[in-house]
Every structure is written in structure tokens, then in C-alpha cells.
Amino acid sequence: MMTSDIQPQKRKWVLPALIIGLLGLALTIHHFSVNDDSQLQLTSDIPVVMGHREGCFLCHQEMTGFSPSHDPKAIGCSSCHLGNPLTADKDSAHKEMVKVPGNLDTVSATCGQSPCHRDLTANVTGSLMASGQGMVSVNRYVFGQTQSPDGPGHLSHLSDSAADIHLRQLCVTCHLGFPKKQAAAIDQKSRGGGCAACHIDYTTEARQQMADYHQSQKLPLLHPELNIKVGNERCFGCHSRSARISLNYEGWHETTLRLKNLKNANKYRILQDRRVLTYKGADIHHEKGMLCIDCHSARDAMGDGNNYNHQGEQVEISCSDCHSKNPGRSVKYEDLDSDSVKILQLRNIADRKNVEYLATNKTGTPLINLTRRPGESLRFRGKLDNKDRPLNAPAETCTEIQGHDRLTCQTCHTQWAPTCVECHTQYLPNKKRKDHYTGEKVQGVWREYKKNFTALQPTLGIRRDKRLNKDVVDTFIPGMILTIGGLRDNKPDSNAPPKKQADRYQIFRRMYAPTFSHTIQKESRTCQSCHQDPRVLGLGEGRIEYGSADNPQAEIPMSFKPKNRPHPADGLPRDAWTSFLKTKTLDTSTRTGSRPFNQPEQRRILLVGQCLLCHAADSVNTSRVYKRFEQALGERTPQCLK
Numbered sequence: 001m002m003t004s005d006i007q008p009q010k011r012k013w014v015l016p017a018l019i020i021g022l023l024g025l026a027l028t029i030h031h032f033s034v035n036d037d038s039q040l041q042l043t044s045d046i047p048v049v050m051g052h053r054e055g056c057f058l059c060h061q062e063m064t065g066f067s068p069s070h071d072p073k074a075i076g077c078s079s080c081h082l083g084n085p086l087t088a089d090k091d092s093a094h095k096e097m098v099k100v101p102g103n104l105d106t107v108s109a110t111c112g113q114s115p116c117h118r119d120l121t122a123n124v125t126g127s128l129m130a131s132g133q134g135m136v137s138v139n140r141y142v143f144g145q146t147q148s149p150d151g152p153g154h155l156s157h158l159s160d161s162a163a164d165i166h167l168r169q170l171c172v173t174c175h176l177g178f179p180k181k182q183a184a185a186i187d188q189k190s191r192g193g194g195c196a197a198c199h200i201d202y203t204t205e206a207r208q209q210m211a212d213y214h215q216s217q218k219l220p221l222l223h224p225e226l227n228i229k230v231g232n233e234r235c236f237g238c239h240s241r242s243a244r245i246s247l248n249y250e251g252w253h254e255t256t257l258r259l260k261n262l263k264n265a266n267k268y269r270i271l272q273d274r275r276v277l278t279y280k281g282a283d284i285h286h287e288k289g290m291l292c293i294d295c296h297s298a299r300d301a302m303g304d305g306n307n308y309n310h311q312g313e314q315v316e317i318s319c320s321d322c323h324s325k326n327p328g329r330s331v332k333y334e335d336l337d338s339d340s341v342k343i344l345q346l347r348n349i350a351d352r353k354n355v356e357y358l359a360t361n362k363t364g365t366p367l368i369n370l371t372r373r374p375g376e377s378l379r380f381r382g383k384l385d386n387k388d389r390p391l392n393a394p395a396e397t398c399t400e401i402q403g404h405d406r407l408t409c410q411t412c413h414t415q416w417a418p419t420c421v422e423c424h425t426q427y428l429p430n431k432k433r434k435d436h437y438t439g440e441k442v443q444g445v446w447r448e449y450k451k452n453f454t455a456l457q458p459t460l461g462i463r464r465d466k467r468l469n470k471d472v473v474d475t476f477i478p479g480m481i482l483t484i485g486g487l488r489d490n491k492p493d494s495n496a497p498p499k500k501q502a503d504r505y506q507i508f509r510r511m512y513a514p515t516f517s518h519t520i521q522k523e524s525r526t527c528q529s530c531h532q533d534p535r536v537l538g539l540g541e542g543r544i545e546y547g548s549a550d551n552p553q554a555e556i557p558m559s560f561k562p563k564n565r566p567h568p569a570d571g572l573p574r575d576a577w578t579s580f581l582k583t584k585t586l587d588t589s590t591r592t593g594s595r596p597f598n599q600p601e602q603r604r605i606l607l608v609g610q611c612l613l614c615h616a617a618d619s620v621n622t623s624r625v626y627k628r629f630e631q632a633l634g635e636r637t638p639q640c641l642k
Contacts, residue, residue: 055093066225069226083095099183100183102195107121107194127302130177133307136158137149145162150310170446173436177194188237189273198234200225202225206220210224243477245518249282255276257276280455281416281521283518291383297317299316316363319409319410320394333353333355340368362467378391402629406473411474412524413523416456416458417515418454419455429493460476460597476513476538479590480510480590481575483507484506508567510576510587513590513594538578539573539580542561564576
């Protein structure tokens with residue numbers, strides 16, 4: 001069926017728009033000086049590209065390696081690199097030239113020219129990957145600078161507050177607005193660069209020529225390709241930090257080990273930045289050869305023109321878009337939006353007759369690699385390898401057991417999630433560190449001291465899904481069990497003592513963050529691992545004991561014995577999120593609307609856990625007990641109540 005929120009192509013406007021764009025480009029070019037002696041003679045041997053003579057070809061005519069859509073013979077050199085294409089003088093030609101096109105500070109004049117990618121670059125510039133809005137607002141909230149984790153914030157507009165200095169020293173470079181200073185192939189340490197962060201593609205030979213250029217200034221003859229073949233390595237540099245999604249997806253868990261202390265480095269994976277990883281289990285989609293872009297669309301990653309507070313709000317794709325017994329909305333080819341059509345053309349997907357493209361449940365955005373034909377089953381095709389992959393519908397237990405209707409898929413299918421508790425961030429006034437915001441070395445350093453990283457099944461809690469307008473059960477990790485030292489009146493304290501001497505804290509936070517760890521497995525976690533595990537409830541490690549009389553409110557008395565000692569700031573176990581059979585309401589999460597289970601929810605979960613002691617979750621008991629749990633509770637025998 002056709003959805004009302006998918007905008008049909010307006011083909012009749014394409015030609016006029018293109019003409020207007022070219023006129024605009026011609027007006028832009030008009031500013032070049034025409035009165036110096038080196039001005040090109042407009043002769044037939046100087047190619048005309050996009051309405052003007054392109055003098056760059058006089059020196060760079062041997063350059064190769066371009067994709068068809070970005071061949072200088074079609075769009076020129078100056079359309080990307082700017083400069084002055086109307087002169088044969090090298091210095092004049094290179095004046096105001098952009099070495100690295102795609103940086104967001106110049107993108108409107110390069111990639112964002114009206115005949116090219118104006119709408120896309122506008123979306124990217126306003127996206128979370130460029131602004132870091134969620135990171136800025138959460139960081140300010142945690143530092144006590146604001147009253148909400150939602151709100152305006154941009155990495156290009158940071159102040160000298162303690163929270164913003166923390167970002168300037170530790171977090172700025174990963175986001176698209178951070179400019180690349182020189183052309184180079186993407187690697188594990190690549191950061192920023194706007195459009196080039198994802199769309200620049202170096203062959204092995206082009207990589208070597210660029211390395212030679214940086215060493216000897218020998219001009220490369222092989223240009224890197226600009227394309228939409230976005231492999232996972234283009235995501236790795238940024239997304240191997242923070243939630244470590246790129247690491248998780250491939251099955252790698254970051255440790256606190258140091259390379260110099262390793263006795264057997266072969267047991268580990270060593271990153272370019274010398275972080276040490278150990279293998280814990282890859283995501284099933286990675287094992288099947290799927291890439292990040294196979295799930296995440298252009299709108300998903302680059303933004304859709306709307307402003308969102310956090311990454312989870314911007315993401316459109318969900319598991320149920322592919323894995324569903326009854327696939328939802330779909331769009332015919334003739335009703336696709338122009339961006340989707342352009343991508344299909346670039347991917348050379350020509351067989352479009354009688355094809356319907358499934359659309360996301362959240363927004364109706366078409367998924368061009370998820371198709372079906374009349375009488376055929378749903379087909380998923382890899383965007384780069386063009387391989388078809390089967391799609392399995394959810395099992396009965398996912399959809400038909402009472403209470404499971406609000407569980408997200410990752411709730412049961414996440415293998416593990418990176419976890420860190422008791423982090424300490426301290427301001428050290430006598431140290432120096434680079435301020436990535438200004439590029440200068442500054443006095444005073446924010447340093448993060450981490451304890452052991454662990455790889456455990458995530459904690460569960462409640463998240464408000466704003467797009468679906470309902471509460472869902474989702475996975476959480478301790479984003480902020482954090483002590484911040486060295487502050488005075490929300491500014492770094494120049495007289496703050498070193499960490500080892502500091503026996504006090506200025507700010508303590510116990511907040512969890514919703515996460516999609518990208519460690520999905522085909523098998524579901526067991527019922528016991530949810531209903532009998534105190535960690536899952538947010539209580540921390542420990543043991544639930546049945547039959548004690550510590551809690552007379554429960555139908556069957558039980559108590560919780562924590563493993564870890566209480567934190568002096570709030571009395572909760574050091575790895576906990578909430579208290580046993582109590583409701584916590586204040587400072588619970590880095591997201592508005594997210595919280596741990598309250599007292600009634602804990603009671604219900606634990607009550608199922610009590611039943612599981614005797615009634616295993618097999619086919620018989622699932623139908624007899626758990627599908628109709630409220631009725632089953634009324635049918636308990638005296639033996640159940642002992």
C-alpha cells in the first residue's frame with residue numbers, strides 16, 4: 001500500500017530546478033578576476049565544464065580514479081575544490097582552494113551547490129552527527145549546568161564552563177563538524193571531515209600515492225573515489241568510541257589492559273590508538289556479512305532535516321521492519337522520493353517492475369534493499385554485495401506471552417553490552433592538554449579514570465519511545481555512575497587537589513543510558529536470565545533469596561543480598577541502578593522518560609521468577625501458565641504458596 005507520508009517524485013520540476021542551479025553556479029563563477037596576464041584564452045582546447053572553462057585540466061589532465069558521478073569531465077575540478085579555474089597561473093588558481101572538500105564549514109560552496117547535494121548537505125549540517133547536540137546537552141546535565149538532558153547544544157558553540165571544557169578536551173573530534181586538515185585515507189583514527197568522513201574511498205594504490213605526496217610532495221595521479229560504497233571501516237573511527245558500537249558489532253570488547261604489559265599480544269586485537277580488545281561474540285548480522293548501511297539508511301545516519309535531542313530519536317530503522325509476521329507499509333517504485341530513486345540508480349539496480357519497497361514503521365521511509373513482489377516472500381539484499389538473505393519472523397514467545405508486547409527485540413536478543421561502573425573524572429589544574437576546539441594546548445586537564453570494563457548482559461528498564469508515543473522495555477548500561485572532582489561553582493577549580501589527595505567529590509551521578517549494543521544473537525536469552533537475575537532489574541550483582549521474611553509485601557517472601565558494598569554518596573550498591581522493590585524517581589537516566597523498573601514492575605517480574613522455580617518455561621507451561629499469567633495466579637495451589 002502507498003503511504004501518505006512518502007512524497008512522490010515531482011519530475012516536472014527537475015529540469016527547471018537544474019537550469020536555475022546552473023545559472024546560480026554561473027553567477028558564482030562571475031566573481032573570478034579577469035584582468036591579469038595569466039587569464040586563460042577561451043580557446044577550444046580548454047574544456048568547458050558546467051558552463052565555464054576549466055583551466056585545472058592544464059596541469060591535472062592525467063588524474064584518474066574518479067567515479068562516474070564525480071568525474072571532472074562532467075563536473076569540473078573547481079566545483080569541489082573551488083579556487084580560480086579561469087587562470088593558468090598556479091598561485092592564482094590555488095588561491096582560496098579547498099584541499100579537502102566536504103568539511104562542513106565550506107560544504108555549502110562545494111558538495112552543497114544547488115545542482116549537486118544541497119538538500120542532503122543541509123540535513124547533514126543539522127544532524128546529530130554534526131552538532132553532537134545530545135552529547136552536549138547530556139554532558140551539561142551531568143555536570144549540573146542544566147536541568148534537563150534535552151535541549152540545544154552544538155559542538156561548534158562551546159563555552160568555557162566545566163562541562164564544555166570537558167567536551168573540548170575529550171570529545172569534539174569524532175563529529176562531522178570537526179574539519180579534516182589534509183587529504184588522507186580513512187583509518188581507525190579518522191575523525192570528522194563532513195562528507196569525506198564516509199564517502200571518500202582510497203584504493204591501495206591511491207593510498208600509497210597520497211602517502212608519497214605527504215612525504216615528498218610528489219603529486220598523486222590517482223584520485224580517491226567519491227561514492228556511496230560505505231563500508232564499516234568508515235564508521236569505525238568514531239563509533240569505536242563512546243558506546244563502542246563498531247567494536248561490539250564485530251564481537252570485540254575493550255579492556256583496560258596496556259599494550260606494554262601484555263605477555264601474549266596474539267590473544268588480543270590491538271587498535272591503531274593502542275587500545276587492547278578481547279573477543280566476546282559478534283552480532284549475528286555481522287556474521288552473515290551485513291554492513292552498517294544495510295540497516296541504516298541515509299536519513300538514518302545523515303538526518304532528515306528535523307532536529308532531535310538524541311541519537312535514538314533520529315534512528316528510523318527497527319528490528320520489526322525486517323522481522324515481522326505481517327510486514328507493514330510499502331511503497332511502489334513510481335511513488336518513491338527522488339533521493340531513493342537516485343540511490344537505486346547509483347547502485348545500478350534496474351529490475352524495478354512490480355516491486356514494492358517496504359517502509360519503516362516509525363516514519364514510512366522506504367527501505368530500498370527490502371522488497372517484495374506479488375506472490376513472493378520478503379527479500380533483503382545487501383547494499384554492496386547484492387546478496388539476498390532470508391528474513392525470519394519472530395517466535396511465538398516474542399509476541400504472544402502476556403507482557404512481552406512492549407519488549408524491544410534487543411531486550412532478549414542482546415548477547416552482551418560493554419559496562420563500566422564507578423568512573424571518576426577529575427580536573428587537574430597543573431597539567432596541560434590539547435583543546436580540540438581551538439587546536440591549542442591549554443592549562444588544566446580533565447582526566448577520566450576508569451575501573452574494569454566488563455561485558456555482561458545489559459540491565460533492563462523503561463524507555464519512552466517518542467515516535468511510537470509509548471513506554472517500552474529496553475536495554476540499559478551504566479552511562480554515568482560517576483564522580484566528578486575538581487569543580488567549584490560549575491567551573492574548573494584551579495586549586496583542586498590531585499586525584500589521589502581528593503577524598504571528597506563535588507558531583508556524584510547514578511544514571512543509566514538506553515543502549516542498542518549491536519551484539520544481537522539469534523537465540524533468545526532464557527526466561528530465568530530476566531526474571532531471576534538481579535542485575536537485569538537494576539539491583540546490581542548479588543543473590544535473590546526466596547523464602548525469607550525480609551519483604552512481607554511479596555506474595556512469596558524474598559530478599560536481595562548485594563555483592564558489592566554501598567556507595568557513600570547514596571547508599572546503593574556500587575553497580576546498582578535502583579533499590580530492591582522500591583521506586584526510584586530522581587536522576588535515574590541520561591534520557592528524559594527513561595527509568596528503572598518501579599516497585600510494581602519489579603514485583604511482577606520477580607513473581608514470574610518465583611513461578612519459574614517449579615514451572616519451567618517449556619511448551620506446556622508457557623501455554624498453561626505464562627500466556628495467561630494473571631489467571632494462573634488465581635489458580636495457585638497451597639503448594640505454590642509455601
